[in-house]
Amino acid sequence: MAKERQRRGDGVTMATQSDAHARSLSRAETAAEQIAELARTAGGGARLGSREDLRVLCGVSVGTLHEALRLLQSTGEIFVRTGPGGGVFAGESSALSDLVRSLHGQVFDDPLYPQTARVLHALRPLIFADAVDHMNESGAGLLTERVAALSAAKEGDLRDLVRASLEVFATIVSIPPAGILRTVAASILRAQLDTLRGLSGRIGAELRGAVDDHVDAASHMVASLVRSDLPAALAHSADPKFLGLFEAIADRPGANSDRR
Numbered sequence: 305m306a307k308e309r310q311r312r313g314d315g316v317t318m319a320t321q322s323d324a325h326a327r328s329l330s331r332a333e334t335a336a337e338q339i340a341e342l343a344r345t346a347g348g349g350a351r352l353g354s355r356e357d358l359r360v361l362c363g364v365s366v367g368t369l370h371e372a373l374r375l376l377q378s379t380g381e382i383f384v385r386t387g388p389g390g391g392v393f394a395g396e397s398s399a400l401s402d403l404v405r406s407l408h409g410q411v412f413d414d415p416l417y418p419q420t421a422r423v424l425h426a427l428r429p430l431i432f433a434d435a436v437d438h439m440n441e442s443g444a445g446l447l448t449e450r451v452a453a454l455s456a457a458k459e460g461d462l463r464d465l466v467r468a469s470l471e472v473f474a475t476i477v478s479i480p481p482a483g484i485l486r487t488v489a490a491s492i493l494r495a496q497l498d499t500l501r502g503l504s505g506r507i508g509a510e511l512r513g514a515v516d517d518h519v520d521a522a523s524h525m526v527a528s529l530v531r532s533d534l535p536a537a538l539a540h541s542a543d544p545k546f547l548g549l550f551e552a553i554a555d556r557p558g559a560n561s562d563r564r
Contacts, residue, residue: 332371335362339372340381343394352382352392420496421550424473424489428541431489434480436532443479444530450475451526455519463503465515466553470496472522476529503553514552521546 338361342352352358359369373392376382380395424431435443450472457468470493477489507515521543528537540546 331364331368332375335364335368335372336375338362339376339392343376343382346394348394348396350394352394354391355384358392420492421547423492425542425547427485427489427492429538430485431477432529432534432537432541434485435476435529436534436537438480439530439532440479443475446475447472447526447530451523454522458507458515458519460506461503462505462507462511462553465507466503466549467497469518469522469549472526476526511549511552514549517545518549 335358339352339358343350346352353361355366355369355373358373359366362369362372364372373382373384376395377384382395383393385391385393450468454465454468454472457465474490474493477486477493480486521540525537525540525546528534528540
């Protein structure tokens with residue numbers, strides 16, 4: 305009994321430490337984005353200021369600034385020089401650093417739905433295989449709830465329906481332990497989530513068929529995953545009925561405004 309209480313106590317402590325780390329990382333990431341924007345504006349090699357200048361600018365602690373600078377140095381977006389004339393400088397241009405910088409604040413010329421659906425479709429065999437390998441009663445229950453919510457959303461707003469669909473996929477992604485695949489999928493889902501701001505209004509007649517087909521295919525897909533039938537789950541996810549909703553949304557009049 306004492307050991308069990310200790311395990312529970314250790315779990316609470318670890319969870320508290322994990323939450324604190326997540327909050328600190330979020331502040332560091334926010335500060336990193338502020339400094340990265342300075343670096344992009346200033347150009348390669350330009351001095352951005354001293355550590356203290358940047359700490360005051362970002363309104364963070366010394367520890368948080370240190371983490372922000374570490375994040376930016378790891379991507380080559382800045383470098384730090386000590387001694388006279390030292391400080392924090394914008395990183396020099398390179399193929400890798402330029403590519404990383406281009407992702408910050410990127411505006412897409414085309415609707416994101418077909419782009420992200422295409423990438424997720426390519427990742428789906430890996431994501432589904434991991435979900436099947438780690439499927440348990442809890443995961444199956446959550447997926448069943450998500451599909452029920454998706455079905456209920458058919459009679460509501462378009463934004464709520466798309467979010468419910470993304471929740472289904474996010475739940476599948478979240479079943480296995482955290483890893484690089486989850487990180488990649490999460491970044492793509494975030495791009496789709498950002499586009500929800502551009503969706504509004506109730507589901508019209510022009511989307512009714514695509515919505516019904518999507519929900520039906522999603523239901524069969526999840527049922528196959530729950531019973532660990534990977535080939536069937538992949539077949540349902542590749543069904544044009546499943547993918548057609550996002551294509552139909554992208555083809556709507558004014559869809560080019562639905563972007564980040």
